[in-house]
Amino acid sequence: MARLSPLLCTLLLVTIASVLGFTVPTKINYTWPNPQYDALEKLLYEGTRLDGLSLSDSVSGCKSRDGQEGRGTGNVAAEWVRFAFHDAITHNIDDGTGGIDGSLFHELDRDENRGQGMKDTSADFLKFAGRFVSRADIVAMGAIFGMSSCGGQNILPYGGGRVDAQKAGRCGVPVVEQSVDQFTEAFRHLGLNSSQAIALTVCGHALGGVRSVDFPNIVPPSSDPHQVIYRNFDTTPQFDSRVVTEYLDGTTQNPLVVNANQTVTSDKRLFESDGGAAMRVFQNAGDRGFKIACREAYRVMINTIPAGVSLHQIDILPAKVIEPQITIENGELIFKVDLRLTQNLTQPVPLDRTITLKWCDKRGSQSDCNGRVNTAQFAARSQPTQTPVTDQLGLSFYSYAFRVAIDIQTSVGKFWFVVDNNDGNSPTTYNNGGANYDFQQDSIIFLPRMSQTKNAGKTLHKMVVGVRIPLVSTRVYMKTYEVAKSNTEQPQEKSTTLSLDGTIPPQKGYAFFSGDVSANLLGLTIDIGVDTLDQSYKEEYLNARVLGCQAGIIAPTTVSTA
Incomplete structure (x- = not known):
């Protein structure tokens, strides 16, 4: 452990906790109900949103975009990590703006954010941004999944509660043609010194590579227009220290180090800026030390958020x-x-x-x-x-x-x-x-078995709720919350008034109200409510499923008393 101490002192980045913009998640005592905590906990540890669609399946096993594990034509984990870095790096320590705030979804038309992997990643993440989970929280979680799925260290604890930006933030992502001084200034805005900038860069390039179709100035394209050339940062698909050892032993084929076009060798310039000292510290720490250092570097990255935003720690629930x-x-x-x-x-x-x-x-x-x-x-x-x-x-x-x-x-x-x-x-x-x-619910209940989809596109649904007799309603309604549909749109909220449904006779102590709701059920969450002459009732459902009358159920268990 003694040989790790130089690394821990210079590159683990733990001291950055005191830097403006870096937030340590606050541990809370979980008490049910807590819908945001439940949704984030499910996504982080089960990998799925509330209706079961999986985020983690896209990256588990260190997958590539072509469906093959390993290298392929675009490592998903590397793309997710790059996305998080590009969202974080535009933080400005001087005024507390930026960081991982989801502003990157509004910035994908910028040249500094080019690449098919950025577009693919935004499409991956959008399906999971909804009422209880922000885009920014998914971006941070994606970096955790990326590192963990390819053999890196878990970046725990994870904090949730990031707030999505509603517009693009400042420019400032480093580009390969820039000088070391320009790189250093970009990382200074993030709150990192030059050694820490090297650490975050080399940790970010432990996965992935560069595609010719995205960066022909770095990887010259093939004469065959249908062939995409992919050059990796190192020779292994896993998250390990090979990117360091191959650089130091002279065998690296990292296109940002070895390239006929010297204007794009940004990794080489940065790694040499301190005479190679940081890279040698990484090498001396070994593979385990490298992973520990990168875990801390990533922790700083995902917890760099705008001033005024606080994070609460999402622990696994026993x-x-x-x-x-x-x-x-x-x-x-x-x-x-x-x-x-x-x-x-x-x-x-x-x-x-x-x-x-x-x-x-x-x-x-x-x-x-x-x-x-x-x-x-x-x-x-x-x-x-x-x-x-x-x-x-x-x-x-x-x-x-x-x-x-x-x-x-x-x-x-x-x-x-x-x-x-x-x-x-x-x-x-x-x-x-x-x-x-x-358990407060029973004044108004949702009836997914009585509800039904009304059109082929599965966007119009007859929603049915029950109001307990003898409550006299002045208004019965349903609020729906859809997942985000595009990079610039936020999750949509709609309210629909429901009317007494004369086609469904009262039963089991309930009268039934229905209405036509236009919404995509995938990822949909709902509230139902009833206003009476002297009181209002509202019930919150994490997940809305329209099952129809044909579906079967698990047989009820026998109730005993004690």
């Missing part, structure tokens, strides 16, 4: 409550909830594990657990996906689904879970830090 809701399925009033448990990969999943859902009546003579606690066992088990980040942590997930038939006269109040692995140890109770999970 137990996570997923989408509790009341709805009607197959003529039954159903309470649905899933519990996701985090599992250490080195430990076997207990085969005889029992998980008990417990809840109090919401109303009636035995409300608030006054004389009765309802219980039910899970109806099905599944295994959610995981990301390169979760893999490096040595963790996976198991999810347990509960589907319980209830009566509107008693409904569901507070609930909690008891997990017994039947291994001789005491059961574990998950109860939201002692407060239990306080």
Whole structure:
């Protein structure tokens, strides 16, 4: 460890924590419900947005754009890292503006941001920017996925809460023709000195390379117009120190070091600016030291944000409550909830594990657990996906689904879970830090089984909600929140007033309201609300699914009392 100390002193960049613009995520005590935390946690550790579409699948296994693992014609991880760097580097330490704020989505027409990889990456990320997850948070997460998927160190902790810029920021991304002084000034705006600038550059070029179609001044194109020539920064597809060792032993083919066009050898000029001292420190640290240094360099990069923005740390949840809701399925009033448990990969999943859902009546003579606690066992088990980040942590997930038939006269109040692995140890109770999970919903409920898509383009939908009788409504409505559709548009919010639906008879204590909603369901989140003569009710749904009346359900479990 002693030989790492020079690296830790000069290149780990830990001291930059005091620099304006670099933010250390604040650790918070998670309490349910927290929709933004839940959405970011799911994306970071399961790799998917709320409806299951995967972000991490695009990069896992160090994929290339041509679908082949390894080098191919454009390493996805390298493109995602480059995107994050270009968003961060336009930070201005002098006035606290810029950094990773998503302004890059408004700047892709600039020559400093050219390249098909930038366009591909923006398309990758846009599908995941919505109500609870900003584009800027996805850009930072993409850098984490990129490094982790190709063998680099996890850049944890990750902080969420970045705020998207609504317009382009300043220019300032370094270009290969610039002098060392110009490079140094660009990195100074980011808050880095010359040694730290070398560190971030070499760490950024541990992956990827240059395509002739994007930069013909760096990689001359082939005489065959259909052939794209791709020159890599080093000879391995993984995140390792080969970019350093090949530079120092003279075998490098990095086109920014070895090139007939000397005006584009920016890496060479930068690496030689201190006589090669920084590169030798990297070499002496070995591959492990290099990865540790780059983890810290990337941490500074993704946490460089505009002044006034704060980040909250997104830790993996040992137990996570997923989408509790009341709805009607197959003529039954159903309470649905899933519990996701985090599992250490080195430990076997207990085969005889029992998980008990417990809840109090919401109303009636035995409300608030006054004389009765309802219980039910899970109806099905599944295994959610995981990301390169979760893999490096040595963790996976198991999810347990509960589907319980209830009566509107008693409904569901507070609930909690008891997990017994039947291994001789005491059961574990998950109860939201002692407060239990306080379930407020049932005055107005969403009915995805009764809702239906009305056109071939799947953009017009009849949405149905139930309002509990005897509430007298003055207004019933649905708000929809779509994912972003283009680089310059923000996620769209719409409000639709719903009317009493005479085609659906009241049942299970509810009257039904419906309306035609124009929206793309992919990634859609909704609110439903009802205003009465003396009170308003609103329910927040993380994910809207229109399933139609044909879909089947998991059979309700038997309810017992204790």
